[in-house]
Amino acid sequence: MFSKIDLSPSIPSLGSISQSRLFQRRANSKDDLSEEYRSFQDIDYEFIDKSDLQQHGFSRTVTSTMSLDNMLCARCGDGFEPHEKIVNSTGQLWHQQCFVCAQCFQEFDDGIFYEYDDRKYCERDFQILFAPCCGKCNNFIIGRVIKAMNASWHPECFRCEMCETELADTGFIKNAGRALCHECNAKVKAIGSGKHVCHKCHALIDDKPLKFRGEMYHPYHFNCTNCGVELDYTAREVRSRPGFAANDMNELYCLRCHDKMGIPICGACRRPIEERVVTALGKHWHVEHFVCAKCEKPFFGHRHYEKKGLAYCETHYHQLFGNLCFVCNQVIAGDVFTALNKAWCVHHFACSVCDQKMNQKTKFYECDLKPVCKKCYDKFPTELRRRLKRQHEAMPQRKAATPT
Amino acid sequence: MSKAKKVLDEAREIRNPEIDLADKAISSFEETPGLLNMTYITRLTLSHNKIKSVPPALANLTNLEILNLTNNHIEELPLSLSSMPKLRILNLAINRLYNLPRGFGAFPVLEVLDLTYNNLNEKSLPGNFFMMETLRALYLGDNDFEYLPPEVKNLKNLQILVLRENDLIELPRELGELTRLRELHVQGNRLTILPPELGNLDMTSNKSVFRFEGNEWVAPIADQLQLGVGHLMEYLRSEAYRITYNRYSTNKPQVPPPCVDKAKKISRIR
Ligand SMILES: [Zn+2]
Numbered sequence: 001m002f003s004k005i006d007l008s009p010s011i012p013s014l015g016s017i018s019q020s021r022l023f024q025r026r027a028n029s030k031d032d033l034s035e036e037y038r039s040f041q042d043i044d045y046e047f048i049d050k051s052d053l054q055q056h057g058f059s060r061t062v063t064s065t066m067s068l069d070n071m072l073c074a075r076c077g078d079g080f081e082p083h084e085k086i087v088n089s090t091g092q093l094w095h096q097q098c099f100v101c102a103q104c105f106q107e108f109d110d111g112i113f114y115e116y117d118d119r120k121y122c123e124r125d126f127q128i129l130f131a132p133c134c135g136k137c138n139n140f141i142i143g144r145v146i147k148a149m150n151a152s153w154h155p156e157c158f159r160c161e162m163c164e165t166e167l168a169d170t171g172f173i174k175n176a177g178r179a180l181c182h183e184c185n186a187k188v189k190a191i192g193s194g195k196h197v198c199h200k201c202h203a204l205i206d207d208k209p210l211k212f213r214g215e216m217y218h219p220y221h222f223n224c225t226n227c228g229v230e231l232d233y234t235a236r237e238v239r240s241r242p243g244f245a246a247n248d249m250n251e252l253y254c255l256r257c258h259d260k261m262g263i264p265i266c267g268a269c270r271r272p273i274e275e276r277v278v279t280a281l282g283k284h285w286h287v288e289h290f291v292c293a294k295c296e297k298p299f300f301g302h303r304h305y306e307k308k309g310l311a312y313c314e315t316h317y318h319q320l321f322g323n324l325c326f327v328c329n330q331v332i333a334g335d336v337f338t339a340l341n342k343a344w345c346v347h348h349f350a351c352s353v354c355d356q357k358m359n360q361k362t363k364f365y366e367c368d369l370k371p372v373c374k375k376c377y378d379k380f381p382t383e384l385r386r387r388l389k390r391q392h393e394a395m396p397q398r399k400a401a402t403p404t
Numbered sequence: 405m406s407k408a409k410k411v412l413d414e415a416r417e418i419r420n421p422e423i424d425l426a427d428k429a430i431s432s433f434e435e436t437p438g439l440l441n442m443t444y445i446t447r448l449t450l451s452h453n454k455i456k457s458v459p460p461a462l463a464n465l466t467n468l469e470i471l472n473l474t475n476n477h478i479e480e481l482p483l484s485l486s487s488m489p490k491l492r493i494l495n496l497a498i499n500r501l502y503n504l505p506r507g508f509g510a511f512p513v514l515e516v517l518d519l520t521y522n523n524l525n526e527k528s529l530p531g532n533f534f535m536m537e538t539l540r541a542l543y544l545g546d547n548d549f550e551y552l553p554p555e556v557k558n559l560k561n562l563q564i565l566v567l568r569e570n571d572l573i574e575l576p577r578e579l580g581e582l583t584r585l586r587e588l589h590v591q592g593n594r595l596t597i598l599p600p601e602l603g604n605l606d607m608t609s610n611k612s613v614f615r616f617e618g619n620e621w622v623a624p625i626a627d628q629l630q631l632g633v634g635h636l637m638e639y640l641r642s643e644a645y646r647i648t649y650n651r652y653s654t655n656k657p658q659v660p661p662p663c664v665d666k667a668k669k670i671s672r673i674r
Pocket residue numbers: 134135136137138139153154157
């Protein structure tokens with residue numbers, strides 16, 4: 001058998017990986033015996049039990065010039081003729097015709113042979129008889145062999161079935177007949193239980209997760225950007241570059257620091273407001289989300305009118321709730337005075353010059369569609385009165401003022 | 405005891421927040437002892453007096469919402485007025501103002517500003533005058549404007565604009581952006597044409613008033629006005645008028661002379 005080399009116990013291998021290593025060796029000289037012919041991508045000498053090593057290698061044909069009296073062919077046991085070509089490999093000598101594959105009795109191509117159970121084989125026969133086949137690519141495996149999931153694999157062919165990471169050095173977990181990395185296994189388990197896997201430690205998140213830059217985490221991996229306190233799931237992610245869609249600059253703050261930063265939340269869409277804030281009805285709003293309760297058009301800075309916790313545009317407020325007083329600009333609850341294209345509440349129907357209250361019976365003059373009591377009008381400069389009078393006469397006939 | 409002092413004493417006694425001092429022959433705030441300490445008052449009416457100057461300390465009346473100084477002899481105003489936090493209505497009609505203080509437009513909540521019958525023109529307005537976004541009525545009748553600055557468009561909430569009897573030669577196209585305007589008084593000026601953008605305004609509803617008499621309108625406009633404001637507005641929106649207006653813009657109609665009538669305004673007394 002091949003030598004089996006177990007992985008170091010420090011590697012968590014719930015599924016068992018065993019690996020072996022086949023070496024090609026050069027047999028040119030005794031001193032060269034341990035020199036590797038092929039370079040392996042991953043040489044872990046410490047894992048190799050050298051006593052159990054399978055050898056294959058080069059042979060060198062030499063013409064002996066020294067005394068051959070005591071030398072015998074390692075295969076047939078006969079001596080050598082002087083000047084005969086002798087093969088010298090791994091410290092032994094052969095007749096050239098005796099140094100052949102144990103299976104096909106042919107000489108080795110380029111002198112490369114593989115040794116198993118003290119017999120030498122050509123590459124073709126060695127692979128047919130002994131070399132393992134990769135469970136993935138079906139090619140022979142020379143070098144490090146990963147034995148797992150009841151098959152053999154090139155290290156680079158043994159990968160997580162979900163994410164394709166190599167598993168040879170990290171170990172794996174058998175999950176429903178699949179070899180998975182720890183991370184993917186945790187994810188599969190989490191999805192099954194409706195939970196998330198922490199993007200940092202890859203463990204299941206049992207309590208509420210914290211979403212940060214698009215991934216789920218255990219909140220305790222993070223600290224508040226401002227006060228440094230360890231976070232819990234109530235932490236808030238804050239865009240550090242307002243207006244940018246990318247989240248790679250986002251930062252986390254504890255709820256307290258977040259509130260202190262005063263980032264207002266829109267009363268309509270419940271999202272933070274990063275541009276202009278409208279404050280009304282005891283809430284904050286995105287400019288475009290603060291709209292008339294009737295026509296749903298944004299006010300965009302135009303005046304709005306509040307009633308029972310709702311905001312209305314002027315048109316709809318009037319339509320729904322009546323007139324605004326010209327003086328107090330409030331909706332008129334009781335009696336309405338209408339005159340001069342305007343309306344007044346009982347408290348504010350007054351002369352625009354002296355602010356003295358007027359009633360239905362009070363006679364008043366009109367100046368620029370404002371009411372002026374007679375007393376005040378008489379105090380106007382004479383020339384102004386004359387001009388106003390002329391203006392009035394020039395005007396098309398208007399409806400008389402009608403306080404109601 | 406002066407009439408003014410009597411009024412103030414009585415008002416203090418019942419803590420009346422509305423002070424009526426109209427026609428009390430007051431020529432200076434020195435004749436209204438303690439008035440500037442009555443910080444709780446919400447209305448102060450000083451119409452028909454002879455006040456020449458307004459002390460900056462008037463702004464101490466931080467609860468004042470209505471200040472009426474109509475028909476006085478005021479020649480100058482303190483800038484401090486503009487910082488009064490609750491002042492909604494300011495009436496300065498029939499005074500002798502040739503200028504407004506720099507920064508005058510800083511009123512935080514002013515809704516009605518009456519500057520009728522003073523001596524103001526486009527050059528006497530401070531730079532921030534049209535920043536008073538809360539303004540819903542602006543009375544500039546009986547002044548000396550030849551042009552109205554295009555910044556008037558910033559008065560987004562303006563519903564009433566009175567320019568009666570100035571010397572206006574032209575109205576700015578930007579007037580068409582005051583979508584909430586429902587009273588426009590331009591009678592007694594030197595206007596000949598109107599910007600087509602005025603057609604955007606809703607001047608035909610029963611809540612709207614457009615006063616235009618006493619101008620020297622070009623024939624096409626005069627003809628439409630004969631038919632009514634609705635006809636005029638429709639005409640201003642027409643392609644035909646756009647072409648006519650462009651022609652008038654390059655080849656301006658002759659500007660009528662200023663109205664001589666106003667020369668006798670008492671506001672000009674110095
Ligand atoms: Zn393979």
